[in-house]
Amino acid sequence: MFAQAPWLLIGLIMAEKLRLLEELEDTWLPYLTPKDEEFYQQWQLKYPKLILREAGSVPETLHQEVQAAFLSLHKHGCLFRDLVRVQGKDVLTPVSRILIGNPGCTYKYLNTRLFTVPWPVKGSTTNYQGAEIAAACQTFLKLNDHLRGETARAWGELAAREKADVDAVPLCIGPDFPRVGVGAFEGQDEADIKTRSAYNVTLLNFMDPQKMPYLKEEPYFGMGKMAVSWHHDENLVERSAVAVYSHSFEGPEEESEDDPQLEGRDPDIWHVGFKISWDIETPGLAIPLHQGDCYFMLDDLNATHQHCVLAGLPPRFSSTHRVAECSTGTLDYILQRCQLALQNVRDQADNGDVSLKSLEPAVLKQGEEIHNETNAVLHEVRREGVPTEQRNEIVTAILTSLTTRQNLRREWRARCQSRIARTLPVDQKPECRPHWEKEDASMPLPFELTDIVSELRGLLAEARA
Helix, strand or coil, rough: CCCCHHHHHHHHHHHHHHHHHHHHHCCCCCCCCCCCHHHHHHHHCCCEEEECCHHHHHHHHHHHHHHHHHHHHHHCCCCCCEEEEECCEHHHEEEEEEEEEEECCCECCCCCEECCCCCCCCCCCCCCCCCHHHHHHHHHHHHHHHHHHEEEEEHHHHHHHHHHHHCCCCCCEEECCCCCCCCCCCCCCHHHHHHHCCCCCCEEECCCCHHCCCCCCCCCCCCCCCEEECCCCCCEECCCEEEEEEEECCCCCEEEECCCCCCCCCCCCCCEEEECCCCCCCCCCEEEECCCEEEEEECCHHHHHHEEEECCCCCEEEEEEEEECCCCCHHHHHHHHHHHHCCCCCCCCCCCCCCCCCCCCHHHHHHHHHHCCHHHHHHHHHHCCCHHHHHHHHHHHHHHHHHHHHHHHHHHHHHHHHHHHHHCCCCHHCCEEEEEEECCCCCCCCCHHHHHHHHHHHHHHHHHC
């Protein structure tokens, strides 16, 4: 059941999307931009945990450093389009990306796991390929520290508004707006807020819309072309904040958002769109993003709302800072789990056979979940004289894990061999590793597990006969 849960969730989301599109038929849902009179009131009432900091709230020297770092990484070819899986199909993202963050952290989205290029945190040593790349990683760590401070202040402002029940405080806050400190939170709450604002990675994005032959149209509100479709950010610590720094190149003279002749959003300007998930009553928001603006999604906003990125004309970078859930996605974690699994393995005998210290189902299941590939369990269930009940318990404990492993291997091998993967440059192509042939005597189990899964199912069927 648990192994199927992500697919069931995807199915439910698709069903909701189809239901929503059927209800809309040929009509658009309403959405608001700053030129609409009720825009800020709607923002305050329905999107109170979304906060915008205008560019003036960031020190000019930091703007200059960050924008130079973007260009430096782009010049050195550090950003790549990701091969992801959407609705069972392999696709390349229209946006090029790189993950920078705490050493050893990873971030997973759309069935693809990214590994950080480390930023230089205290106590770590990283050998970068060049001084410019090293300086860029240092700059994004500096930006991260700044955004963590801004997030703490934003939490304080949100708490103060809720405490005072003030509806009139604007969420589009300029540099001179008086700010409430994080002292609005007391004791345990303040510590919890700091944890949920402790960004450990940033996902950098770049896209030049003029070089994209096709961009999807926003399907619900008629907001125009999307660089990133409607989504919730994945793989985050529960109720953690997200901070985004936006930098679009200076293009032609921009039209005013207040131009009464312009219906909806200005398609020349980048926007971020927000909507309440699967709500067709509440108007959506399209918020223009100018050079150096930052926005923050606080508390459960990412879970209760969806957002998209609406393309403008000029190229754009963004730095999206997150509290990635990496408790099970670091190299240290994987090594610890392998060591734990090996604790159940006896020293190898002279003839090369491997035996286990315990055959308790819970211990075996743990070992399989950790992916400790050994034929010792199979050797035990094949041994004559093993009581039927004990054999059934052992087989039941490992069969689900082996089946899941086989399915994941098949899926990854198919992705590595897909048509779109073959079009990638050599240094960007996914590789099917580890992989070994059936005849490889050095491996305890074959890579293809179909025969073993069938054998184990057969043993269970015999016991029931």
